[in-house]
Amino acid sequence: MAGMVETMAIENPRQVSAYDYPVQYGPRSPTFSRAALVRLPEQEILFLSGTASILGHRTVHPGDIANQTRESLANVNAVITEANMLSRSGEYTLDELTYRVYLRHVDHLATVRDVLATTLGADTSITYVQADICRADLLVEIEGIASHAVENSHR
Numbered sequence: 001m002a003g004m005v006e007t008m009a010i011e012n013p014r015q016v017s018a019y020d021y022p023v024q025y026g027p028r029s030p031t032f033s034r035a036a037l038v039r040l041p042e043q044e045i046l047f048l049s050g051t052a053s054i055l056g057h058r059t060v061h062p063g064d065i066a067n068q069t070r071e072s073l074a075n076v077n078a079v080i081t082e083a084n085m086l087s088r089s090g091e092y093t094l095d096e097l098t099y100r101v102y103l104r105h106v107d108h109l110a111t112v113r114d115v116l117a118t119t120l121g122a123d124t125s126i127t128y129v130q131a132d133i134c135r136a137d138l139l140v141e142i143e144g145i146a147s148h149a150v151e152n153s154h155r
Contacts, residue, residue, distance in 0.1 A: 005040060007047075008086055009033035014078045016057040035079045037086055041150070044089040048097065048144040051075045052133065062137045065108040069115040072142045089148035097144035098125040104139045106130045112140055 012034040038045045053060050053068035054075070061067035077094055084091045101116070103109060109128055116126060133141045 005038055007036040007038050010035040010037060010079055010082050010086070012051075012075055012078045012082065014056075014075055015054055034075075035083055037083055039088065039150075043147055044087060044150050045147040046080075046083050046087075046092050046097075046145065048076060048079060048142075050102065050134070050141040050143045051079065052135075052138045052141045054138075059135055059137045063139075065105075065111050065139045066115055068139050069112050069142075070119075072140055073116070073119050076142055076144065087148070089150045092146050092148070095120050095124050097146045099142055099144045100127045100129060102129050102131045102133055102141040102143075104131075104133050108139060 010033060015034065034049055034051065036047045036049075038047070051072050052075070053071035055071070060071055073094070076097075080092050080094060080097075099116075099120075101112060103112060112128070113126075116124070120126075133139070
């Protein structure tokens with residue numbers, strides 16, 4: 001992310017940092033963090049990178065769209081928990097983020113929508129996009145954003 005304000009990189013304790021991925025994923029490691037927290041004078045913004053069904057560095061639940069969605073949400077929650085330790089504007093919650101969900105196969109939409117509604121609630125803002133995902137065995141990827149006003153905080 002480019003900008004005039006330094007961002008705080010946030011990692012997921014359930015996953016290997018992308019910077020440390022083994023060579024099986026390419027000749028050089030990808031260069032991204034799981035999320036970034038941007039602190040502006042009166043606002044704090046959480047940017048959640050595309051998050052998938054990965055534990056450590058391995059894909060889990062291959063071929064199972066419902067469990068890949070649940071695992072992706074567990075990873076989203078882990079990243080939010082890490083962000084909350086750095087937040088100066090109060091805790092971020094799963095249901096407040098605005099999400100973009102990438103689906104490899106459009107026929108998985110109903111299943112993914114049901115899993116997300118169960119966890120996030122029916123009123124959560126979610127945009128669904130059919131797209132390629134970084135690994136052939138991943139069926140869904142979730143990214144999100146949320147912002148909070150910062151009022152007289154000294155954290």
